[in-house]
Amino acid sequence: xxxxxxxxxxxxxxxxxxxxxxxxxxxxxxxxxxxxxxxxxxxxxxxxxxxxxxxxxxxxxxxxxxxxxxxxxxxxxxxxxxxxxxxxxxxxxxxxxxxxxxxxxxxxxxxxxxxxxxxxxxxxxxxxxxxxxxxxxxxxxxxxxxxxxxxxxxxxxxxxxxxxxxxxxxxxxxxxxxxxxxxxxxxxxxxxxxxxxxxxxxxxxxxxxxxxxxxxxxxxxxxxxxxxxxxxxxxxxxxxxxxxxxxxxxxxxxxxxxxxxxxxxxxxxxxxxxxxxxxxxxxxxxxxxxxxxxxxxxxxxxxxxxxxxxxxxxxxxxxxxxxxxxxxxxxxxxxxxxxxxxxxxxxxxxxxxxxxxxxxxxxxxxxxxxxxxxxxxxxxxxxxxxxxxxxxxxxxxxxxxxxxxxxxxxxxxxxxxxxxxxxxxxxxxxxxxxxxxxxxxxxxxxxxxxxxxxxxxxxxxxxxxxxxxxxxxxxxxxxxxxxxxxxxxxxxxxxxxxxxxxxxxxxxxxxxxxxxxxxxxxxxxxxxxxxxxxxxxxxxxxxxxxxxxxxxxxxxx
Amino acid sequence: xxxxxxxxxxxxxxxxxxxxxxxxxxxxxxxxxxxxxxxxxxxxxxxxxxxxxxxxxxxxxxxxxxxxxxxxxxxxxxxxxxxxxxxxxxxxxxxxxxxxxxxxxxxxxxxxxxxxxxxxxxxxxxxxxxxxxxxxxxxxxxxxxxxxxxxxxxxxxxxxxxxxxxxxxxxxxxxxxxxxxxxxxxxxxxxxxxxxxxxxxxxxxxxxxxxxxxxxxxxxxxxxxxxxxxxxxxxxxxxxxxxxxxxxxxxxxxxxxxxxxxxxxxxxxxxx
Numbered sequence: 129x130x131x132x133x134x135x136x137x138x139x140x141x142x143x144x145x146x147x148x149x150x151x152x153x154x155x156x157x158x159x160x161x162x163x164x165x166x167x168x169x170x171x172x173x174x175x176x177x178x179x180x181x182x183x184x185x186x187x188x189x190x191x192x193x194x195x196x197x198x199x200x201x202x203x204x205x206x207x208x209x210x211x212x213x214x215x216x217x218x219x220x221x222x223x224x225x226x227x228x229x230x231x232x233x234x235x236x237x238x239x240x241x242x243x244x245x246x247x248x249x250x251x252x253x254x255x256x257x258x259x260x261x262x263x264x265x266x267x268x269x270x271x272x273x274x275x276x277x278x279x280x281x282x283x284x285x286x287x288x289x290x291x292x293x294x295x296x297x298x299x300x301x302x303x304x305x306x307x308x309x310x311x312x313x314x315x316x317x318x319x320x321x322x323x324x325x326x327x328x329x330x331x332x333x334x335x336x337x338x339x340x341x342x343x344x345x346x347x348x349x350x351x352x353x354x355x356x357x358x359x360x361x362x363x364x365x366x367x368x369x370x371x372x373x374x375x376x377x378x379x380x381x382x383x384x385x386x387x388x389x390x391x392x393x394x395x396x397x398x399x400x401x402x403x404x405x406x407x408x409x410x411x412x413x414x415x416x417x418x419x420x421x422x423x424x425x426x427x428x429x430x431x432x433x434x435x436x437x438x439x440x441x442x443x444x445x446x447x448x449x450x451x452x453x454x455x456x457x458x459x460x461x462x463x464x465x466x467x468x469x470x471x472x473x474x475x476x477x478x479x480x481x482x483x484x485x486x487x488x489x490x491x492x493x494x495x496x497x498x499x500x501x502x503x504x505x506x507x508x509x510x511x512x513x514x515x516x517x518x519x520x521x522x523x524x525x526x527x528x529x530x531x532x533x534x535x536x537x538x539x540x541x542x543x544x545x546x547x548x549x550x551x552x553x554x555x556x557x558x559x560x561x562x563x564x565x566x567x568x569x570x571x572x573x574x575x576x577x578x579x580x581x582x583x584x585x586x587x588x589x590x591x592x593x594x595x596x597x598x599x600x601x602x603x604x605x606x607x608x609x610x611x612x613x614x615x616x617x618x619x620x621x622x623x624x625x626x627x628x629x630x631x632x633x634x635x636x637x638x639x640x641x642x643x644x645x646x647x648x649x650x651x652x653x654x655x656x657x658x659x660x661x662x663x664x665x666x667x668x669x670x671x672x673x674x675x676x677x678x679x680x681x682x683x684x685x
Numbered sequence: 686x687x688x689x690x691x692x693x694x695x696x697x698x699x700x701x702x703x704x705x706x707x708x709x710x711x712x713x714x715x716x717x718x719x720x721x722x723x724x725x726x727x728x729x730x731x732x733x734x735x736x737x738x739x740x741x742x743x744x745x746x747x748x749x750x751x752x753x754x755x756x757x758x759x760x761x762x763x764x765x766x767x768x769x770x771x772x773x774x775x776x777x778x779x780x781x782x783x784x785x786x787x788x789x790x791x792x793x794x795x796x797x798x799x800x801x802x803x804x805x806x807x808x809x810x811x812x813x814x815x816x817x818x819x820x821x822x823x824x825x826x827x828x829x830x831x832x833x834x835x836x837x838x839x840x841x842x843x844x845x846x847x848x849x850x851x852x853x854x855x856x857x858x859x860x861x862x863x864x865x866x867x868x869x870x871x872x873x874x875x876x877x878x879x880x881x882x883x884x885x886x887x888x889x890x891x892x893x894x895x896x897x898x899x900x901x902x903x904x905x906x907x908x909x910x911x912x913x914x915x916x917x918x919x920x921x922x923x924x925x926x927x928x929x930x931x932x933x934x935x936x937x938x939x940x941x942x943x944x945x946x947x948x949x950x951x952x953x954x955x956x957x
Contacts, residue, residue, distance in 0.1 A: 320708075333691035336691065523952075524858040532697065537694040538693075541693040551687060551688045553687065553688040558688040
């Protein structure tokens with residue numbers, strides 16, 4: 129790629145320059161003579177501090193409910209009472225605010241000390257320029273990849289369109305499609321020739337981690353490769369207003385996926401309706417009421433969403449009572465631009481967004497009762513589809529046949545990393561921590577695999593299979609794994625992962641003896657993954673599971 | 686020095702980003718090979734012992750065939766299989782890709798008792814107690830109790846051909862949950878990513894799957910395709926495409942499905 133085409137990154141003051149501008153230079157450090165080794169170490173420290181400062185600064189901003197520095201200063205000028213009122217309103221512990229402000233001040237002080245030496249600052253700026261060069265390269269690369277994705281999406285969308293209308297493209301359309309294909313091939317070619325050095329690859333990877341963190345913060349959802357592929361497949365139809373059904377095990381992320389698609393790709397906050405067997409007609413259509421002595425009709429959230437062009441997510445649609453099937457079928461057949469007539473008011477409501485639905489996979493025992501009727505299912509299949517959403521990485525194995533969980537690990541890595549993509553593991557402890565993490569994910573995977581099979585085949589049947597364990601109610605979902613990782617990170621990785629698992633999962637799942645057998649089986653799985661070898665039996669606190677049994681599992685009796 | 690988070694998962698996507706140096710080395714190697722500067726191992730055929738060394742327990746040769754299916758090869762047949770039709774380089778790569786090297790024969794049983802090795806025949810031979818696996822972890826049965834395919838040609842007539850095959854021991858994870866045609870793309874992509882000519886990659890036939898799975902089980906006491914299915918390009922009489930798998934304690938199953946169907950366990954194993 130030629131220099132002229134590279135993305136431009138504007139010149140802005142570096143972090144130490146900004147800190148020095150704010151707090152001034154420390155004159156006592158200005159003329160300190162440093163040996164070459166000391167200089168190198170100081171520059172390195174300054175770079176690390178500047179990178180980490182961003183996180184500390186973010187914590188302060190968050191603790192003030194998103195107020196910028198200028199806004200915080202303005203607030204402080206109003207006096208202590210105003211600050212206290214703000215914190216009270218946000219329900220934030222003032223001690224935590226003090227702590228985060230103290231940490232940021234410490235960062236600034238050390239940055240000031242180091243940056244006040246002109247040689248150190250010069251060394252830092254040289255390093256920063258180099259990083260900027262890498263950044264330029266990386267952004268150009270990402271730009272090309274983004275363009276390739278956009279072209280691939282357009283091409284797929286057009287092909288789907290022809291498939292839908294059931295005719296072959298004419299000569300003019302064929303030309304357009306050929307142009308798109310050529311453009312796509314050109315971009316592939318450019319990407320294959322793009323020069324990436326190890327520093328650029330490192331930065332690309334770190335940015336990947338950061339994007340995942342941002343997605344998790346904003347949408348509570350992380351778009352991994354398999355989910356991207358799924359979204360790419362269903363999106364063209366969803367944009368046309370076709371309905372979709374996501375069906376899968378509990379905690380497989382169906383509802384979150386629907387919300388994510390709605391917010392990120394359709395640009396609208398969805399209206400989520402939790403369907404139950406007790407749902408009333410008024411919750412779907414609306415209710416009559418009185419206003420100023422006149423009878424009026426208040427539309428339900430469901431209808432209002434249709435009016436506002438917001439997607440509707442029907443959670444657990446399979447629980448919808450059959451008397452509403454007709455209404456649902458009618459709506460599911462509408463597409464963007466169609467008009468649906470409200471059966472009570474007769475008002476024509478223009479359809480502008482799709483209906484997205486989720487359904488839990490039910491165990492064999494309850495299947496008949498909760499299964500979606502064929503007519504409804506057919507309407508989803510004729511729309512954007514009825515897709516099965518399973519736990520991430522389900523069924524994935526490496527070449528040796530061992531279970532692997534690459535996408536789960538990608539998400540969890542981003543959870544335990546800081547905003548620069550680093551994890552606070554020392555070089556010495558990293559291999560051991562990594563091993564712990566992989567064993568943890570391995571255990572969760574096994575539990576998810578067996579839970580899925582228990583649901584599909586019935587728990588008792590699963591028990592009969594020698595290497596499978598039955599799980600009836602409890603499973604460790606991705607969300608649970610994320611919470612465990614957050615707690616591990618918060619302990620500075622000082623607490624052992626197995627203690628965190630006990631505290632964050634087993635203790636929280638103690639519901640007066642419910643799912644005791646599931647928890648017992650989970651202990652077994654974790655032990656098979658070399659966890660809990662020395663855990664005291666009473667720490668599990670599982671009804672019916674004797675200390676003797678645990679000691680036997682641990683090989684101590 | 687902190688630990689880079691991406692190092693946790695980057696091993697699973699080795700080809701996502703390649704540095705210019707890596708690309709140049711690959712190109713230079715390709716050119717050198719084309720110009721004959723790097724000796725191709727293709728001509729020099731590989732000996733049984735060398736193949737055994739490369740594959741270890743994943744080498745399923747004449748001894749394994751005799752132990753599992755009771756077939757003793759004649760001198761003429763041994764001559765036909767003497768040359769393993771893959772180079773050392775190909776075999777080493779295959780091992781790394783999790784494949785096994787299988788010798789297939791068209792019959793089951795010894796001498797005069799030998800019969801054509803069809804799925805139906807195998808089901809009869811291995812009826813009753815599991816005598817192939819680990820005596821401590823026996824399956825309830827080797828073949829799942831089914832009779833829908835009793836009159837199907839793929840089960841009553843088709844036998845493996847005498848010769849060597851390379852087969853992936855596990856399914857391609859990307860092929861799960863895809864319909865038959867999309868799986869074809871996955872197979873093609875897999876071949877391209879591993880520098881193999883896609884035309885050389887094929888799906889196994891139903892009898893080959895049954896043969897390979899039982900041979901591996903008999904030899905290594907380990908079940909392949911335990912929770913998954915390998916989808917073939919062979920159609921049953923109703924036009925559906927046959928798949929074989931789910932080799933759990935209930936035994937190996939044979940089912941069929943429309944090519945546009947998808948299932949989270951329906952997948953494919955690349956073979957050559």
